Amino acid sequence: MMIPFNKPYLTGKEMHYIYQAVYSGKISGNGIFTNKCQEFFEKKYGFRKALLTTSCTDALEMCAILADIKPGDEVIVPSYTFVSTALAFVRAGARIVFVDSHTDYPNLNEGEIEKFITPDTKAIVPVHYAGFACDMDKIMSVAEKYNLIVIEDAAQAIDSFYKGRPLGSIGHLAAFSFHETKNINAGEGGMLAINDERYIKRSEIIWEKGTNRAEFFRGEVNKYGWCDTGSSFLPSEIIAAYLWAQLENLEDIQKKRIELWEHYYHGLKEWAISKNVGLPVLPPYASKNGHIFYLVCRSVDQRTSLINKLRENGVHAVFHYLSLHRSNYYGSIHGDRELPNSDYFSDTLVRLPLYYELSFEDVDNIISLIKEL
Ligand SMILES: Cc1ncc(COP(=O)(O)O)c(C=O)c1O
Numbered sequence: 001m002m003i004p005f006n007k008p009y010l011t012g013k014e015m016h017y018i019y020q021a022v023y024s025g026k027i028s029g030n031g032i033f034t035n036k037c038q039e040f041f042e043k044k045y046g047f048r049k050a051l052l053t054t055s056c057t058d059a060l061e062m063c064a065i066l067a068d069i070k071p072g073d074e075v076i077v078p079s080y081t082f083v084s085t086a087l088a089f090v091r092a093g094a095r096i097v098f099v100d101s102h103t104d105y106p107n108l109n110e111g112e113i114e115k116f117i118t119p120d121t122k123a124i125v126p127v128h129y130a131g132f133a134c135d136m137d138k139i140m141s142v143a144e145k146y147n148l149i150v151i152e153d154a155a156q157a158i159d160s161f162y163k164g165r166p167l168g169s170i171g172h173l174a175a176f177s178f179h180e181t182k183n184i185n186a187g188e189g190g191m192l193a194i195n196d197e198r199y200i201k202r203s204e205i206i207w208e209k210g211t212n213r214a215e216f217f218r219g220e221v222n223k224y225g226w227c228d229t230g231s232s233f234l235p236s237e238i239i240a241a242y243l244w245a246q247l248e249n250l251e252d253i254q255k256k257r258i259e260l261w262e263h264y265y266h267g268l269k270e271w272a273i274s275k276n277v278g279l280p281v282l283p284p285y286a287s288k289n290g291h292i293f294y295l296v297c298r299s300v301d302q303r304t305s306l307i308n309k310l311r312e313n314g315v316h317a318v319f320h321y322l323s324l325h326r327s328n329y330y331g332s333i334h335g336d337r338e339l340p341n342s343d344y345f346s347d348t349l350v351r352l353p354l355y356y357e358l359s360f361e362d363v364d365n366i367i368s369l370i371k372e373l
Contacts, residue, residue, distance in 0.1 A: 002314045002315075002316065003314060003315045003316065003353050003358070003362055003365075003366065004316050004353060004355075005316040005317065005318050005351065005353050006180070006181050006353070006354075006355050007355040007356075007357055007358075008180040008181075008185050008187075008355075009185070009246070009249075009253060009355065009356040009357065011245045011246060011248065011249040012245075013245040013248065014241070014242045014245040014246075016245070017033065017241035017242065017244050017245050018238055018241045018242060020241065021033055021237040021238055021240070021241035022238065024237070026237060027236055027237045027238055028236055028237065029052075029234035029235055029236055029237065029240075030208070030213075030214060030217065030234055031237040031240070032237070033237050033240035033241040033243070033244050034052050034234070034235070034237060034240040036240075036244055037050075037052055037240050037243050037244055037247060038050040038051065038052060038191075040244075040247050041191065041193070044166075045166035045168060045169050045193070046166060046169045047168065047169055047174075047193035047194065047195060048193075048194055048195050048196070048197060048200060049193070049194040049200045049203065049204075050191055050192070050193050050194075051191065051192045051194070051203060051204065051207050051233075051234070052189065052190070052191050052234060052235050052239075052240055052243070053175075053189070053190040053191060053192055053207070053233045053234065053235065054188060054189065054190065054233065054234070054235045054239070055084075055177065055179065055188050055189065055190040056084060056153070056155040056175045056176060056177030056178075056179070056190035056191075057084040057087070057088060057190070058190055058231075058233045059175035059176065059190045059191060059192040059233075060084055060085065060087075060088035060089075060125075060151070060153065060175045061088045061091065061092075061231070061233070062175075062192050062203065062206055062207065062233055063088065063123075063151045063173045063175060063192065064088050064089050064091065064092040064094070065092070065206050065229060065230070066173060066194075066199045066202060066203060066206065067122060067123050067149045067151065067173075068122075069089055069092035069093065069094045069122060069123070070092070070093055071093030071094075072093070072095070072120060073092075073093070073094045073095070073120055073121075073122040073123075074094065074095050074096075074097050074118060074120045074121045074122060075089040075094045075095070075096055075097065075121075075122060075123045075124075075125060076097050076099055076113055076116055076117070076121060076123070076124045076125065077089070077096050077097070077098060077099070077108075077125045077127075077324075078098065078099055078100075078101060078106075078107070078108035078126070078127050078342070079098040079099070079100065079101075079323045079324045079325040079326075079339045079342040080101045080106045080108075080127075080129070080321050080323060080324075080341075080342040080345050080346065081127045081129075081153065081321055081324065082127075082155065082321060083324065083327075084155075085125055085127055085153045085324075086324055086330065089123070089125070090330070094122070095120075095333070096324075096330065096333075096334070097116045097121070098324065098325045098334060098337075098339055098342075099112050099113055099116060099339075100112060100339040100340065100341045100342055101339075101341040101342050101344075101345055102281075102341065103341050104278065104281045105129070105132065105280070105281040105283075106129040106130070106342075106345045106349065107126070107127070107128070107129050107132060107134050107283075108126055108127065108134065109341075110126075110134060110135045110138040110139055110142075111138070113138075113139065113142050114142050117142070117146050117148070121146065121148060122148065122149065123148055123149040123150070123151055124139055124142070124143055124148055124149075124150050124151070125150075125151045125152075125153055126139055126150070126152060126153065126171075127153040127155070128152065128153070128154055128156060128157035128160065128167050129156065129292075130156060130280060130288075130291055130292040130294065131156050131157045131158075131159075131160040131167070131183075131287075131288060131289035131290075131291040131292070132160070132280070132281075132282055132283065132286045132288065133157070133160065133161065133162035133167055133283065133285060133286035133287070134152075134162075135162075135283065135285065136152075136162045136163075136165075136170045136171070137163075139171075140170065140171075149172050149173070150170075150171035150172055150173075151171055151172065151173045151174065151175065152167060152168055152170065152171035152173070152174035152175070152193075153174075153175055154167050154168040154174045154175060154176050154193075155175065155176060155177035155179075155182070155190075156177070156182065156289075156291045156292065157176070157289065157291075158176055158182065158183055158184055158289065158291075159183070159184075159250065159254050159289050160286070160287050160288065160289035160291075161286070161287040162285055162286060162287075163285045168193045169193065169195055170195070171195065172194075172195060172196040172199065173192065173193065173194055173195065173196070173199060174192070174193040174195070175190060175191070175192055175193075176190055176191040176193065177189070177190050178190055178191070178243060178246075182291070183253055183254065183257060183289060183290065183291055184243070184246045184247065184250060184253065185246060186235070186239045186240075186242045186243040186246070187239070187242065188239075189235055189239050189243060192207075192233075202228065205227050205228045205230060206228060206229065206230035206231070206233065207230065207233045207234050208230065208232075208234065209230050209231060209232050210226055210227060210228045210229050210230030210231075211224050211225060211226055211227060211230070212224045212225065212227050253356055254289060254290060256290075256356050257289070257290025257291070257354065257355075257356065258288060258289070258290040259290075259360075260290065260293070260354055260358055260360070260363060261288060261290040261293050261354065263360055263363045263364075264293045264352060264354075264363055264366075264367065265279065265280070265293070267363065267364065267367040268295070268367055268370065268371075271367075271370070271371050272295065276298060277295055277296065277297060277298065278295060278296025278297075278348075279295065279296075280292075280293065280294055290354065291354075292320075292351050292354065293351065293352050293354050294320070294349050294350060294351045294352070295349070295350050295352070295370075296344075296345065296348050296349050296350075297348040297349075297350060298348070299347070299348065300347040300348060302348075303319065303347070303348050303349075303350050305373065306350060306370065306373055307319070307350060309369065309372075309373055310366070310369055310370070313369050315352075315353060315365075315366055315369060316353060317350050317351060317352050317353065318350070318351050319346075319349060319350055319351070320345075320346075320349050320351055321345075321346060322346050323339060323342040323343050323346045325337070325339050325342065326343070326346075352366060353366065
């Protein structure tokens with residue numbers, strides 16, 4: 001029997017709500033389910049405003065527009081991240097300045113940010129890898145000193161916290177993903193969280209193709225028109241209905257995922273320490289949300305044998321990001337400045353299966369296979 005790396009969780013009510021959305025006669029965006037989801041996020045996590053988007057990539061593109069990124073601006077981003085963290089700003093003309101990871105975990109090294117700030121720097125985009133918080137106090141104070149915008153890439157960070165504060169509620173803006181690999185999924189989906197009052201009005205306009213249609217629907221204006229740049233960033237009610245079913249089960253999903261994460265951690269801890277294999281490092285100010293369980297192997301060869309051995313035994317484990325500063329698309333623009341920690345995680349980090357339906361027995365079997373290696 002194959003244990004996949006991921007299996008999108010179904011609560012059982014997705015089709016029920018999709019049916020309701022379809023037969024409500026309004027299946028375009030910004031309807032009843034969209035509002036229910038947005039209100040849920042605003043209330044639970046204290047975001048000033050939440051807007052559902054069709055992906056985290058789209059939410060990041062909205063951030064690039066809101067931050068008024070122009071050719072020549074610089075944006076500080078970790079190299080160990082998904083393409084979208086950088087791409088959304090490159091599309092607006094920014095030059096990406098990569099910061100290396102910590103030596104013992106993939107988040108960007110907050111202490112390094114300041115030395116890369118120039119008069120052209122416009123924004124910092126920290127990524128909370130595996131849902132583990134970056135040191136937001138440090139990042140916000142550098143941003144304040146140089147008047148920069150902080151955009152949290154919280155793609156993996158739903159229901160995770162920094163010193164008790166929800167991730168995504170600290171930066172001026174934040175982007176979440178509801179891709180099928182995430183804890184809460186809508187197939188493809190995302191959300192923009194707006195915490196700085198200054199961006200709220202414009203964000204709704206950008207979201208709705210540069211028009212003030214959202215204001216019109218609320219009855220605040222009697223006609224709507226073209227006011228600004230933008231795109232069609234909002235998902236249909238069908239996606240929002242699916243997402244609503246997930247949100248109703250958020251606590252249950254999180255509880256199970258965190259238990260599985262802890263089962264891996266305690267089952268592998270002694271072995272990993274004795275073999276000098278890296279375990280996830282949770283900074284003291286961060287919580288875990290059970291998004292990813294990973295190991296850091298000693299070499300790329302060790303990781304390849306681990307992945308192969310697991311695969312031969314029906315377990316699908318996967319590596320993660322390839323350093324963006326070495327990518328075909330951006331490597332030559334970045335130049336030859338080394339980011340050794342990012343490269344190290346590109347070569348050695350392996351993610352183990354983690355999804356709601358995974359059983360504790362499955363985790364025990366995976367742990368035994370790993371220990372045999
Ligand atoms: C850190 C990070 N940012 C952005 C994204 C893009 O998310 P989406 O697929 O919702 O556009 C991902 C995707 O997994 C990610 O890991």
